[in-house]
Amino acid sequence: MPIFDYKCSNCGRSFDTLVRSCDEVVQCPDCGSSDVARLLSKFGFKSGSRFSSSSGCSCGSCGGGSCSSCGTSRH
Numbered sequence: 001m002p003i004f005d006y007k008c009s010n011c012g013r014s015f016d017t018l019v020r021s022c023d024e025v026v027q028c029p030d031c032g033s034s035d036v037a038r039l040l041s042k043f044g045f046k047s048g049s050r051f052s053s054s055s056g057c058s059c060g061s062c063g064g065g066s067c068s069s070c071g072t073s074r075h
């Protein structure tokens with residue numbers, strides 16, 4: 001599972017979390033705000049070809065882009 005780095009726009013805290021779905025809502029563990037910005041993923045940065053850093057999310061079926069674009073219902 002990809003681990004993404006986030007930074008909370010509300011309190012400024014940086015944290016990382018496992019994201020199981022492209023549509024998963026991530027909330028700040030400190031203040032609970034969902035106003036968080038996704039930073040470059042460590043996983044995607046290392047593997048490069050498996051996860052696109054530009055899209056930030058891959059469903060594994062279409063190999064890139066968002067799950068909604070390929071129409072897969074894997075999640």
Ligand SMILES: [Zn+2]
Pocket residue numbers: 008009010011012013028029030031032033
């Ligand atoms: Zn916060």
